[in-house]
Amino acid sequence: MALFPVTSGLWGWGAELACRLGIGSKELPCRNPLFSPHCLGHSQPAACPLPPLQSKVPGTCLLTVRVLQAHDLPSKDLVTPSDCYVTLWLPTACSQRLQTRTVRNSRNPVWNQSFHFRINSQLRNIMQLKIFDQDLVTSDDHLLSVLFDVGTLRAGELVHNSFPLGSKASKRLEVEFHLRSLPDCTEQLVSNGILVARELSCLHVQLKDMGDRQGSRSKVQLAVPGSCEGPQEASVGAGSFCFHFPACWEQELSIYLQDAPQERLKVPLNSLPNGQVVRLVFPTSQEPLMRVELKKEEGPPELAVRLGCGPCAEEQAFLSRRKQVVARALKQALQLDGDLREDEVPVIAVMATGGGIRAMTSLYGQLAGLQELGLLDCVSYITGASGSTWALANLYEDPEWSQKDLTGPTELLKTQVTKSKLGVLAPGRLWQYQQELAERTRLGHPPCFTNLWALINEALLHDEPHEHRLSEQRQALSRGQNPLPIYCALNTKGQGLSTFEFGEWAEFSPYEIGFPKYGAFIPSELFGSEFFMGRLTKKLPESRICFLEGIWSNLYAANLLDSMYWASDPGQFWERWAQDQATLEKERVPLLKIEETPTVAGRIAEFFTDLLTRRPLAQASHNFLRGLHFDRDYFEHPYFSAWRATKLDGLPNELTPTEPHLCLLDVGYLINTSCPPLLQPMRDVDLIVSLDYNLQGAFQQLQLVGRFCKEQGIPFPPVEPEAHELQQPRECHLFLDLDRPESPAVLHFPLVNDSFREFSAPGIRRTPEEQAAGEVDLSPKGSPYHYSKVTYSPEDSDKLLRLSRYNICNNSERLLEALREAVLRRRLRGRRPE
Incomplete structure (x- = not known):
């Protein structure tokens, strides 16, 4: 009772x-x-029952994703076929959405492009593939999307997947996956069986004039994709800046002048030695030239979040x-x-x-x-x-x-x-x-x-x-x-x-x-x-x-x-x-x-x-x-x-x-x-x-x-x-x-x-x-x-x-x-x- x-x-x-x-x-x-x-x-x-685990964990793999082709794609334009491209997003390996080239006027586009991701098999790696129809006037139309669990792959195998993209059997996306183990690579992970914290790196950046005058008014944009801080705006000589980012990701620092965005300096962060100051010159067309001082360090080893x-x-x-x-x-x-x-x-x-x-x-x-x-x-x-x-x-x-x-x-x-x-x-x-x-x-x-x-x-x-x-x-x-x-x-x-x-x-x-x-x-x-x-x-x-x-x-x-x-x-x-x-x-x-493209009724419901x-x-x-x-x-x-x-x-x-x-x-x-x-x-x-x-x-x-x-x-x-x-x-x-x-x-x-x-x-x-x-x-x-x-x-x-x-x-x-x-x-x- x-x-x-x-x-x-x-x-x-x-x-x-x-x-x-x-x-x-x-x-x-x-x-x-x-x-x-x-x-x-x-x-x-x-x-x-599952206390936090902290150890050097093997399981690092190199994932190669080859986007092959698509068949019988729908067209948003009633006059011409779609201009399609595919985006790839794997947030456990890269903060950015990668993208194929655009194939124009084709319902059966062939891309045949490869992308590489460094992943850890101890994580839940879910890849999102999206097909878009490029539009030069309005925002690009989202046609179809696929979520794929990379954990279903086994190291050493080459897997060819033909993803059905709707009720019609002819409508599909062909992607090839190859997972290769990297046995010499280990990573420090802290986990409670639900969430996982990975190793963190910290990049310190200082911008200095190389001329006589200090504190130039030139505005500079700095960005490390996937960092905690996101893009930062700076004035030359205005102080130091800091970026925190996952140590295992292949990141790069991007610096460009707001007045001349085509002039850009990119620095691969994996190439920087830990704990040492590296000085570079940004050879801009504007005067004076800019000196960039970089110092990469290991992030805080201890977690402030209790897992x-x-x-x-x-x-x-x-x-x-x-x-x-x-x-x-x-x-x-x-x-x-x-x-x-x-x-x-x-x-x-x-x-x-x-x-x-x-x-x-x-x-x-x-x-x-x-x-x-x-x-x-x-x-x-x-x-x-x-x-x-x-x-x-x-x-x-x-x-x-x-x-x-x-x-x-x-x-x-x-x-x-x-x-x-x-x-x-x-x-x-x-x-x-x-x-x-x-x-x-x-x-x-x-x-x-x-x-x-x-x-x-x-x-x-x-x-x-x-x-x-x-x-x-x-x-x-x-x-x-x-x-x-x-x-x-x-x-x-x-x-x-x-x-x-x-x-x-x-x-x-x-x-x-x-x-x-x-x-x-x-x-x-x-x-x-x-x-x-x-x-x-x-x-x-x-x-x-x-x-x-x-x-x-x-x-x-x-x-x-x-x-x-x-x-x-x-x-x-x-x-x-x-x-x-x-x-x-x-x-x-x-x-x-x-996920298929919503119908007109579906778009109204979404609104x-x-x-x-x-x-x-x-x-x-x-x-x-x-x-x-x-x-x-x-x-x-x-x-x-x-x-x-x-x-x-x-x-x-x-x-x-x-x-x-x-x-x-x-x-x-x-x-x-x-x-x-x-x-x-x-x-x-x-x-x-x-x-x-x-x-x-x-x-x-x-x-x-x-x-x-x-x-x-x-x-x-x-x-x-x-x-x-x-x-x-x-x-x-x-x-x-x-x-x-x-x-x-x-x-x-x-x-x-x-x-x-x-x-x-x-x-x-x-x-x-x-x-x-x-x-x-x-x-x-x-x-x-x-x-x-x-x-x-x-x-x-x-x-x-x-x-x-x-x-x-x-x-x-x-x-x-x-x-x-x-x-x-x-x-x-x-x-x-x-």
Whole structure:
């Protein structure tokens, strides 16, 4: 039975659990690849099943691709045949798209041209071949494209492929592949089984006049294709320039004068000795001549991006400290006879959803309720999304917040939510916003509307700017005195796909920021800095936390399709998502994928898709995954498998590491939850206290979490409330899955006004004069707590705070019973087999 009425004793669950676990058996059941067979018996997080590998790896090969000919190509011109050429793109070997010559007026063009790529067979090498019809007036027409997995080739073989280009058998592209092993070539790779970091080189460039005058005004363009920095504009004598690029690529430095682009100097970088200054003269027709000083060095050997799937060392150390606090709190709350051993201490988490000011206010009330019951110290994690992150960001400015009475912070909150917000757009404020945004741009942060929203949001919640930063919250964790906060966001695409089709969970903690899907994390103070191939290339000052709050509650990066999803029944979208997941599972990584030219109807559909998915106010921050490549077996990695849920997961050339910037969005445009960080198996959470602030559907978002987990194979209890509970939800509901003991128990608190109407406090019935104080309007429409409301009346803020606190305190016995069962469950899991 998935749903257990909390009014009945939970000790029955514990007895049945002990029976189901089969204490004394040789091995506990393990149905999920994320869990090792014996992980349920460990108190500490298990090691990542595939730790990062760093070694000199053989497998370098020379790939020769010979584009032969095409047959029966379509023509965009009704009068003459096409003028066709083929482009080749293999981003694991070369940043540029190579191109054949153009064969004119032929539907059966013959190119017979060869191209060479130096590849590493440890990577997922996907080559894209595209056929274009050249047009001298408009942009070239894309006719056909082919995706080919180079990993299907074997060294030493000559393979002739005839790719079908449509339903007609005569329409095809003929390409010849030859893969030759280079046994003497090895490469330093660092991999976690999903992402791969390769060796990096750094090129320093100085331009100097050879004449008498210094600092010429001549503008010079410098470029190293595939480098992190991209093309750079310089003045002669204006200083030095730096380029970071993959050491294994055959790159060249290109220098030319903007006034005379035909005069160009090209320097093959492989010919430069490491660590030595090389001086060249650029013999331009302009005076004075230019001297170029070059120095190539090895890039930073150590990665700034942590490639690992489990919690970082700092989080594991925190958990050890926090368990001592939790053990004492549980002993007191549950009146235990003896002390809990470390392996008997369960991991309890509080999960808060989004909901604007409503979520922030309610979370204050519920945390005050947990503190009143003496249960706040039993919690190891608190996760937040959207509006609930505002509450956490405020509280964690005080390193001792959970050890103090929350009356003071709550009164400050009431002052902020009830104050007039008219001044946030006053001319003086706007000038301040402009000055700070200009300074961020000067430092190197990409400009975007989300930064302006962050400053406006800060003005809504505070009277003055706060200098607090996320990494400073580590002080609140130094002795394990508070739970570890984790803030959630979604990474999306700037256009082409809705969040529903491409949304990757990102988590922010005081220790690290990263993507569980990729097993890639950076220290929180480095978020916003520039990275390439896992190395830090430009460190920027850590942003104030308001800019992260703007990301966590970023409603403005949405597109029209996201808004349609948000305003409609999510069930319809999730039906389509489940179908897409089934298709993705069948296709895996495409060994061969052919895309034909869209028809007229298809082009119209593409136009409307682009209109619906374009994000006019997209968020932008430097992508710390940029440049990293994919392991050849990344798709089967258990961590990637658990979190892959987008249309592009089987197409590594289109995933996040290829993007220069991240596009982060409020999680509410997919699922209004902050649950995913708690489902990481290495965090090993026993009980989730789910705090839901949605006004429509007490179980809707939790059911979406359950559906997501079911499709992904992530342990999570079925969320199947009874019909009468859907009609009239109670204050507290328990969800379990006894068939999967690795699943956490979920104690769900929807935002409802149930017995609060009749009771001002647990067991204290309201007098007739107090009846009005028990009427809290939580209707989906017209409620004073609607997400669009940024100012509450003092009466409404008091009601919401009292209601949320009451709902926790009125279920003290249910909370205590759930904690007892969590302790029992942890003891049973930790008991060694006989």
